[in-house]
Amino acid sequence: MHVVSRLDRIAHEGQMTDAPPSIARAHEQLTAAGAPFEVETILVDGIARRAWKHGPKTMGELVSGSSRFDDLPFLVHNDRRVTFRGFRRATLALMQVLAQCGVGPGDRVVIAMRNLPEWPVCFFAATALGAIAVPLNAWWLGHELAFGIQDSGAKVLLADAKRWERLADLVRDCPTLEQVFTCGSVQAGSARRLEDLIGAPGDWERLPEPPQPPRTVQPDDPATIFYTSGTTGKPKGVLASHRAALSNITGAAFAAARASLRDGTLPPDPAVPPTQAGALVVVPFFHVTGCFAILCPALDAGHRLVLMHRFEPEPAMRLIQDEKLNWVVGVPTIAWQIAEHPRVGDYDLSSLASIGYGGAAAAPELLARLASRLPSAIPGHGWGMTETCGLATTHSGSDYRRRPTSCGAPVAVVDIRIMDQEARRVLPTGEVGELWVAGPNMAKGYWNRPEETAATFVDGWVRTGDLARIDEEGFLYIVDRAKDVVIRGGENIHCIEVEHCLFEYDGIADAALVAFPHRMLGEVPVAVVQVAPGSAIAEAAVLAHCAARLAAFKVPVAIVLQREPLPRNASGKLLKQDIVQSQLVQARMTQSLDAANSERSATA
Structure with missing residues (x-):
């Protein structure tokens, strides 16, 4: 500019x-x-x-235009450096591989991986071809990743080793999925290794100059589906x-x-x-x-x-x-x-x-x-x-x-x-x-x-x-x-999903997930639960229950246990501001937020 x-x-x-x-x-x-x-x-x-x-105006135009920087480094990851030339050649080579697999305009291509040099290559290869890239949250658990594949009707999955490990036993339940490619896997199983098709990042510079992206893609054609929290707790594809x-x-x-x-x-x-x-x-x-x-x-x-x-x-x-x-x-x-x-x-x-x-x-x-x-x-x-x-x-x-x-x-x-x-x-x-x-x-x-x-x-x-x-x-x-979400370090947590998880635990009569201010993360999720009469519940056990069923960033930092019913209005809606301001919750969080302030980041 x-x-x-x-x-x-x-x-x-x-x-x-x-x-x-x-x-x-x-x-x-x-x-x-x-x-x-x-x-x-x-x-x-x-x-x-x-x-x-x-x-x-299109992803293909963006990839082609990057050739003016060919000799400069583009991606640095640990000790690996990928130039713009290497990135562009790998992208166009993978675009050809996808086309040979029958991927065309409008087909969905799921990307399930962390920030690796392969991620941009997969993304731009799919979108430059006219397909719709579907990047999934790499912190999701296996069943959540499988939902993204099923909901989008994806034809191809591109995954790193850890995401493939989570998905390998679940892809049989994804009827539209025709091909899986993985990177960083020694044993890929039923998947094909990207390294066998386009090489590892260190090899990309030596790839031959492939054909340019098709010019048939238009600016207002669909390019991506990113998932966000849904009103029922199920993510929605945007x-x-x-x-x-x-x-x-x-x-x-x-x-x-x-x-x-x-x-x-x-x-x-x-x-x-x-x-x-x-x-x-x-x-x-x-x-x-x-x-x-x-x-x-x-x-x-x-x-x-x-x-x-x-x-x-x-x-x-x-x-x-x-x-x-x-x-x-x-x-x-x-x-x-x-x-x-x-x-x-x-x-x-x-x-x-x-x-x-x-x-x-x-x-x-x-x-x-x-x-x-x-x-x-x-x-x-x-x-x-x-x-x-x-x-x-x-x-x-x-x-x-x-x-x-x-x-x-x-x-x-x-x-x-x-x-x-x-x-x-x-x-x-x-x-x-x-x-x-x-x-x-x-x-x-x-x-x-x-x-x-x-x-x-x-x-x-x-x-x-x-x-x-x-x-x-x-x-x-x-x-x-207006939406019932907690935003923890930039990650949206839909309260109803965590509340449903809490209700699955025996002895919980009612549950509410609320946001508590946190100087570093902006907010952290705190669960307030009513213990059912005659039940005895330990906070550590409830946290372990959540950790086994939710992605790490969705797990509450604390569980506040109480015998009294949670406040609701005449229509039965939880009064979450009243819950946050209750003396019990304030006292409990005053004791525990020091630990939350130094909490570890969610890991994948």
Whole structure:
């Protein structure tokens, strides 16, 4: 994105003064005809949308365009380094393998693996071919992964060794699955090893130059299904197009330019060749943030991505220092753990220019802590969800410092509004209601869920379920969530799923999962249960029951046992605020949250 010439012109015309331009004025300057972030009006599924005029529109176009960075390193994982050339050749080679297996436009290809160099290759091979990539949460248990395969009707599974180990005995219950490929497995069983077809990552550079992706794929064709929590506890597949996913590329560059314009600063001089930027990747690619907001923009801009198997603060700081990394995006937990680490001063982190986070609530005091411990890194925050295909609002620089409790302003192609409880009236500035969002980055709907799609996707708008307000300049403030979820370090936990698991334990008469504030993780799940008369229950036994049936991040950090009935209203709905504020729960959590503050991260 060539923003500098346009911003230089604005500066020399005297349009940059002591007072920053308003959000509306900044958008006008950056998106006008001929501007670097020019916007055009298009029809998407019959609805008029403002969309970015420039930037790649399909995954195949993005892969082909990466050839201009061929000699640069793209993926770093442990001691393995994969160049853009090696990545591109492996992607196109796997695309040919998939085509030979009968995979075509619209077929679903499941990816079940951690952040390995093979993950981007699998993702772009499927989507460049016109198939629909279905990335599954690698922390899921075997039956959850099998559900993703069954629900999506996947034709092909691409899995790493650990995910294949969980699935090997379950794929017989997946009738649409025709082919399984695995990587990192010595004994693949009924699966085919990717290493036997395209080689290991160290071999990719030597692969022959294969044909380019087909040009028949269109921007509004379906590209991905990412799963999110469902109202019944079953995950819902969110179907998104190429255009929606790739809107993040221009959106991220636009957000940086807007922040510079609002701060009265200019990007680097374009006459000076830039060095390759590097990022520490601690967000899973199986989340839209990792895939759409980190992986895709890095491929477009020629950035180097350093992959961590599992985030730990000191190894992360060592990687930032040794690799001279410039940016990291994650959840607030990660920023806290780096800023508060007792050895943060022992590492040279001066290369770190930005640290972004979202996916969970961020305490305002995090800004001050980052400023004192990581002064070179500009903090950034934002809001988005799977249904918006990544960030819809962004927040950094002086705007973030002035409004630390806001999630930022929407990017130029996104509209936000606040609706009343009946969804009939747009509320005025400052009033709290349900947040609705529209733009070219919105998903198409839920996979094979027409009723839920109709309830959430309304006339081009996404009903988020979040309760929010908008200030006089258009900055968004999330007030509460209408959906019954706990967001633990960026991972959504649907309360009803955990509550159903608790009800399976003998001796539990009633159960509620509630969110408890946690400085690092934003929230942690706490279960409050009513013990049935005549029963005796041990907290450790209930936790073990949950751990055997739920993914690790869904397991409550504590079980509060009580004999009294849980409070409910006249219609029988649990009064969760009353539960959280009860003296018993407050006292119990005061005793146990110290342990939760140092809890280990969920591992796969």
